[in-house]
Amino acid sequence: ATGDRNKLIMIWDAATCKRLHIFTGHRDAVSGLSFRKGTYQLYSASHDRCVKVWDVAENAYVETLFGHQDVITGLDSLSRECCVTAGGRDGTVRLWKIPEESQLVFSGHQGSIDCIQLINEEHMVSGADDGSLALWGLTKKKPLALARQAHGEQDAQGLQQPYWISAVAALRSSDLLATGSHSGSVKLWKCGEGFRKLEHLLDIPLVGFVNSLKFSAAGDFLVAGIGQEHRLGRWWRIKEAKNSICIIPLKQKTTASSPESPGSS
Numbered sequence: 001a002t003g004d005r006n007k008l009i010m011i012w013d014a015a016t017c018k019r020l021h022i023f024t025g026h027r028d029a030v031s032g033l034s035f036r037k038g039t040y041q042l043y044s045a046s047h048d049r050c051v052k053v054w055d056v057a058e059n060a061y062v063e064t065l066f067g068h069q070d071v072i073t074g075l076d077s078l079s080r081e082c083c084v085t086a087g088g089r090d091g092t093v094r095l096w097k098i099p100e101e102s103q104l105v106f107s108g109h110q111g112s113i114d115c116i117q118l119i120n121e122e123h124m125v126s127g128a129d130d131g132s133l134a135l136w137g138l139t140k141k142k143p144l145a146l147a148r149q150a151h152g153e154q155d156a157q158g159l160q161q162p163y164w165i166s167a168v169a170a171l172r173s174s175d176l177l178a179t180g181s182h183s184g185s186v187k188l189w190k191c192g193e194g195f196r197k198l199e200h201l202l203d204i205p206l207v208g209f210v211n212s213l214k215f216s217a218a219g220d221f222l223v224a225g226i227g228q229e230h231r232l233g234r235w236w237r238i239k240e241a242k243n244s245i246c247i248i249p250l251k252q253k254t255t256a257s258s259p260e261s262p263g264s265s
Helices: none
Strands: 009-013 018-023 030-035 041-046 051-055 060-065 074-076 082-086 092-097 102-107 113-118 123-128 133-137 145-147 153-156 159-162 167-170 176-180 185-192 197-205 209-215 221-227 244-249
Touching: 041 074, 082 113, 092 113, 113 167, 123 167, 145 197, 167 221, 176 209
Parallel strands: 030 074, 074 113, 167 209
Antiparallel strands: 009 018, 030 041, 041 051, 051 060, 074 082, 082 092, 092 102, 113 123, 123 133, 133 145, 153 159, 167 176, 176 185, 185 197, 209 221, 221 244
16 A cells, blocks of 8 residues: 555555555545555544544445644554554554544654654554654553663754654564664664663664655565655755665674674574
8 A cells, every 4th residue: 555645545465456446435645554464444644633443355445543733644554443643743643443433642752753653552652853762662651661862962053952853663563663763873772671761772873854764564674765855844955965775784792602693683
């Protein structure tokens, strides 16, 4: 499934790249899409502030979920019949329980929440333009851990401002996270102390705005979408950056006697 600024969601056959169906109904740009794992249930988020549920097997619209007070900037889901969203400048992360038609509201960032990702069925991570990275448990309304100025500070016209967090990724069902900004590097993090602490592991140099991040399922590489500008607006431009997709190989150190082998960190 793909979403676009023309408010459309298109369903494709991945093997042939043939377009199968077009869903209409959002009133502004589509900003997030996620299939419920192992099903044909599709969740979509939009700058029109709502979440929609679709049945791709039947090419059918199911329902619309309201609650966010600003554009939705990100969405994610796993196996359970629910999804999580980042609500931009409304300052909330939300968990939508589809069968119960209810939502849980989480707050902890000071700025616009621009990206979100589920780590497992109990935890998620989000990033905001106040420079903070938040680790959440789905049963607690406040962050379990918060890394302020996760990518440091920049000098913007004589003012010290934190680098905005523009992308987050989690290696599913592990304790490994990645964050992106325009600070010159992607950072890797560990969720320590039973998901109650964020520990910085290492920096991977990358020039440009890191507008998307995704781990491979096996955790042997990390994919970064790099732009000269931020995906949500034209505030700055990094001329030396290339609009590109970067594939970063990751290797796991095993025992001292055996060589390095691909795998999750």
